[in-house]
Amino acid sequence: MKERNARDPTFLNSKAREPIPQLIGFVVLLFSSLIATTKATAPVPFLFSSSSPKPAPLPILPLPSAAQLSWQLGEMALFLHFGTNTFTDSEWGTGHADPSIFNPTKLDARQWVQVAKSAGFSRVILTTKHHDGFCLWPSAYTDYSVRSASWKNGAGNVLADLADAAREAGIGLGVYLSPWDRHEACYGRTNEYNEFYMAQMSELLTGYGEIKEVWLDGAKGEGEKDMEYFFDSWFALIHQLQPGAVIFSDAGPDTRWIGDEAGVAGSTCWSLFNRSSAKIGDTDPQYSRGGDPYGHDWVPAECDVSIRPGWFWHTSERPKSALTLLDIYYKSVGRNCLFLLNVPPNSSGLISDEDIQVLEEFAKIRQTIFSHNLAKNAVLTASSKRGGIDESQFDPLHVLEEGIFTYWAPEEYQSDWSINLDFGVSLSFNVLQVQEPIHKGQRIIEFHLDIHTEDGEWKTVISGTTVGYQRLLRFVTVKSQYLRIVIDKSRADPLISYLGIYLDPFSIGNDASGTSSPSNFNSTEVIRLTSSNHSLNANFNSTEVIRLTSSNHSLSANFNSTEVIRLTSSNHSLSAKM
Numbered sequence: 001m002k003e004r005n006a007r008d009p010t011f012l013n014s015k016a017r018e019p020i021p022q023l024i025g026f027v028v029l030l031f032s033s034l035i036a037t038t039k040a041t042a043p044v045p046f047l048f049s050s051s052s053p054k055p056a057p058l059p060i061l062p063l064p065s066a067a068q069l070s071w072q073l074g075e076m077a078l079f080l081h082f083g084t085n086t087f088t089d090s091e092w093g094t095g096h097a098d099p100s101i102f103n104p105t106k107l108d109a110r111q112w113v114q115v116a117k118s119a120g121f122s123r124v125i126l127t128t129k130h131h132d133g134f135c136l137w138p139s140a141y142t143d144y145s146v147r148s149a150s151w152k153n154g155a156g157n158v159l160a161d162l163a164d165a166a167r168e169a170g171i172g173l174g175v176y177l178s179p180w181d182r183h184e185a186c187y188g189r190t191n192e193y194n195e196f197y198m199a200q201m202s203e204l205l206t207g208y209g210e211i212k213e214v215w216l217d218g219a220k221g222e223g224e225k226d227m228e229y230f231f232d233s234w235f236a237l238i239h240q241l242q243p244g245a246v247i248f249s250d251a252g253p254d255t256r257w258i259g260d261e262a263g264v265a266g267s268t269c270w271s272l273f274n275r276s277s278a279k280i281g282d283t284d285p286q287y288s289r290g291g292d293p294y295g296h297d298w299v300p301a302e303c304d305v306s307i308r309p310g311w312f313w314h315t316s317e318r319p320k321s322a323l324t325l326l327d328i329y330y331k332s333v334g335r336n337c338l339f340l341l342n343v344p345p346n347s348s349g350l351i352s353d354e355d356i357q358v359l360e361e362f363a364k365i366r367q368t369i370f371s372h373n374l375a376k377n378a379v380l381t382a383s384s385k386r387g388g389i390d391e392s393q394f395d396p397l398h399v400l401e402e403g404i405f406t407y408w409a410p411e412e413y414q415s416d417w418s419i420n421l422d423f424g425v426s427l428s429f430n431v432l433q434v435q436e437p438i439h440k441g442q443r444i445i446e447f448h449l450d451i452h453t454e455d456g457e458w459k460t461v462i463s464g465t466t467v468g469y470q471r472l473l474r475f476v477t478v479k480s481q482y483l484r485i486v487i488d489k490s491r492a493d494p495l496i497s498y499l500g501i502y503l504d505p506f507s508i509g510n511d512a513s514g515t516s517s518p519s520n521f522n523s524t525e526v527i528r529l530t531s532s533n534h535s536l537n538a539n540f541n542s543t544e545v546i547r548l549t550s551s552n553h554s555l556s557a558n559f560n561s562t563e564v565i566r567l568t569s570s571n572h573s574l575s576a577k578m
């Protein structure tokens with residue numbers, strides 16, 4: 001290996017602007033070993049040299065705005081579809097439902113927000129008005145709202161309750177205001193309806209504190225009155241009233257629809273996009289899913305999907321399993337997108353117990369997988385380092401610091417770009433996480449992961465296209481002491497802000513192609529994880545196989561109708577029903 005070891009003492013010859021715990025640890029360690037070997041005879045002059053730091057590399061356009069960055073760092077948002085449909089067992093209300101039926105007697109927006117927050121969602125987005133036109137706030141421009149509801153004798157305001165709860169909990173608030181309105185009489189008269197719509201939008205954006213996201217669709221039913229939506233005027237109004245908000249639509253301007261309602265992004269997914277190439281209500285799903293490597297606008301994608309078959313709550317429907325949500329997480333957050341999961345409150349005005357249970361399991365599963373980054377204890381080396389060996393600002397060690405704002409950068413004008421890891425011992429893993437510092441643009445086009453085999457060869461385990469904010473790749477479990485991440489193609493010098501290597505014991509099969517659907521679980525299955533010792537209690541169906549291997553927690557189980565179970569661990573309890 002030609003790479004220099006990052007623990008080489010020469011790397012101390014620089015100014016770490018933000019010392020991190022690992023770095024301090026190494027410094028202490030190196031000091032003690034220097035003192036031991038030199039018998040503390042003299043100070044070590046190179047430790048205190050003071051050359052100027054190398055500036056950061058130029059960004060590559062387009063770049064995210066501050067609102068887009070904050071949106072992306074949030075990773076997951078909870079969508080709340082709620083309204084008269086919740087009481088009429090429908091998905092698309094006609095606009096003629098009697099508003100008095102809206103009576104969520106136990107409504108508690110704090111419960112919604114707590115469910116979102118404890119499961120790791122950074123914002124909540126409410127359908128303040130769906131296609132049926134019923135408003136969850138007392139709009140001055142229509143009576144078809146909570147003012148005409150039985151709930152609180154017309155004195156309730158769902159949006160106000162949610163805004164208060166979100167502010168208290170410190171999570172973001174977003175609103176959906178349906179352009180299509182099946183109740184409003186002026187719908188169909190272009191100027192009049194656009195004025196009405198913008199008046200309602202102004203109520204939402206001026207009466208409830210900070211709004212982080214405005215979610216729009218171009219929906220208009222078949223055979224509906226022909227009229228034009230003045231999107232450009234709406235967008236300008238939204239940005240004027242809420243400069244920190246991102247606007248979602250099929251075509252941006254700030255975040256784009258991924259092109260399906262399954263929550264799944266393309267396995268190549270650029271935040272780059274041409275807004276002018278997309279039309280709201282009439283997009284090319286392929287273009288939406290993949291973005292555009294030549295796009296001149298920054299418009300990252302949002303993956304919306306419902307936890308249940310429908311968007312509104314129906315007594316007959318059940319939520320997806322936690323493992324299905326995990327699969328969608330890999331295919332949304334793990335493909336440079338935001339995961340927008342709809343969890344509809346029920347007709348009591350609360351999120352149902354079965355949905356809460358699934359969300360808790362989903363959070364525990366993510367915690368189990370992603371809280372053990374095997375790379376944390378690895379020795380890292382890079383093919384080169386920006387600014388040369390004296391510069392610590394771009395050291396490969398930064399890829400183990402959480403977040404995107406510190407990063408490894410290679411020396412300029414190189415053609416080989418790689419980071420090597422030495423675990424010290426052979427470890428098993430099946431997930432790679434890579435993050436780019438996207439505030440400096442999205443760069444990486446192609447990359448791959450190699451392991452060092454016992455016969456001394458490098459062998460490719462998985463390759464990928466595009467990284468962006470975050471890339472998660474799953475593959476068949478491999479075991480190795482040495483591995484390397486190689487960047488094969490990049491729009492500019494590749495920068496890496498985070499690397500994770502994990503063992504995911506839950507995902508079955510692999511997702512190497514990016515098209516397979518590995519987790520085919522049915523709704524009867526429940527996985528419960530308890531406590532930090534990762535005991536697993538699961539009901540599996542007969543074809544399911546779980547393999548879990550790691551150096552200090554080794555468990556291997558095959559479940560099928562013949563109940564073959566092998567357990568090789570004293571610190572994992574496992575109970576299974578078949």
Ligand SMILES: *[C@@H]1O[C@H](CO)[C@@H](O)[C@H](O)[C@H]1NC(C)=O
Pocket residue numbers: 273274277292294295296
């Ligand atoms: C997007 O715009 C760039 C020029 O800025 C162009 O090269 C590229 O072909 C466009 N993409 C599409 C799909 O039109």
Ligand SMILES: *[C@@H]1O[C@H](CO)[C@@H](O)[C@H](O)[C@H]1NC(C)=O
Pocket residue numbers: 346347348349350351352353
């Ligand atoms: C709504 O969910 C709550 C649990 O949060 C539950 O107690 C209540 O019975 C549910 N209401 C309906 C109508 O299912």
Ligand SMILES: *[C@@H]1O[C@H](CO)[C@@H](O)[C@H](O)[C@H]1NC(C)=O
Pocket residue numbers: 530531533534535570571573
């Ligand atoms: C692991 O967790 C299970 C379930 O919580 C518990 O019964 C068991 O005693 C724990 N084992 C250890 C070693 O902590």
